[in-house]
Each structure stands twice: as structure tokens, then as C-alpha cells.
Amino acid sequence: MSELIKLASRSDLPPEGEAKEFPCGDKMICVVNVNGVITAMDNVCLHRGGPLGQGVVEGDKLVCPWHxxxxxxKTGEAAHNxxxxxxVYPLKMENGDVMIEV
Ligand code: FES
Known part of the structure; x- marks a missing residue:
């Protein structure tokens, strides 16, 4: 069952072309802004566990900071595989808050 909880304030979101980490319960969520489109995904890279929210945005992809x-x-898929x-998690904007469905 999914639950809608507050992840951040709208003013905390990363600017265009950047990513940022947010705590959510016992884990971290990576929020990415690609051309003004905000999406949320797991923060742990499937390669060796790198923190995706500390990565950089290149084009429409988020690049893991480790390797x-x-x-x-948008899909959570690795470009090469x-x-x-x-x-990935749906986000909803409610007043000044960013809600995440987990
Ligand atoms: S941990 Fe992300 S590329 Fe290696």
C-alpha cells in the first residue's frame, strides 16, 4: 500500500539541471530537475551503492558521482541496461509542499 508523505518544501527543490538528496523515513530519495521536470527515485546506485542525489545531470540523464x-x-532505468x-516515486505538489508516494 502506498502512502503520501511530505518530502520537502517546494523552495528546497534542486534548480534546473541539478539533483539533490532528501531523507525519507529510513532512506534517502534522489530528486532530479531535468528542464523543470521534477522526479524522484531511489538514491542508491545499483552498481556499488553510490549516492545518486550527489550526481550531476547531463542532458536528460543523472550521472552517478562514483563511476x-x-x-x-523518469523511469529509473540505467542507460546501458x-x-x-x-x-521511481510519484510526486505531488500540495500548496508549498512536495509530497511523495512511497
Ligand atoms: S556506484 Fe554508481 S556508478 Fe558505481
């Missing part, structure tokens, strides 16, 4: 695997922030997929 450069590229991730699609769509079978490698991190979870």
Missing part, C-alpha cells in the same frame, strides 16, 4: 553510470530519472532499474 559514472547514467540513470533515467534497462534491466537495471531503481525505484
Amino acid at each position: 559514472g553510470w547514467q540513470w533515467d530519472p 534497462p534491466a537495471a532499474k531503481v525505484a
Whole structure:
């Protein structure tokens, strides 16, 4: 069953072309802004556990800061292997808050 909880304030979101980490319960969530489109995905890279929210945005991909695997922030798929997929989470804007469905 999914639950809607507050992840951040809208003003805390990363600017265009950047990513940021947010704590959510007992884990971290990676929030990415690609051309103004905000998406949320698991923060743990499937390669060796790198913190995706500390990565950089290149084009429409998020690049892991540790060894450069590229991730699609909309689908959670690795660019080189769509079978490698991190979870993505729907976001909802409610007043000034960013709510995440986990
Ligand atoms: S941990 Fe992300 S590319 Fe290695």
C-alpha cells in the first residue's frame, strides 16, 4: 500500500539541471530537475551503492558521482541496461509542499 508523505518544501527543490538528496523515513530519495521536470527515485546506485542525489545531470540523464553510470530519472532505468532499474516515486505538489508516494 502506498502512502503520501511530505518530502520537502517546494523552495528546497534542486534548480534546473541539478539533483539533490532528501531523507525519507529510513532512506534517502534522489530528486532530479531535468528542464523543470521534477522526479524522484531511489538514491542508491545499483552498481556499488553510490549516492545518486550527489550526481550531476547531463542532458536528460543523472550521472552517478562514483563511476559514472547514467540513470533515467523518469523511469529509473540505467542507460546501458534497462534491466537495471531503481525505484521511481510519484510526486505531488500540495500548496508549498512536495509530497511523495512511497
Ligand atoms: S556506484 Fe554508481 S556508478 Fe558505481
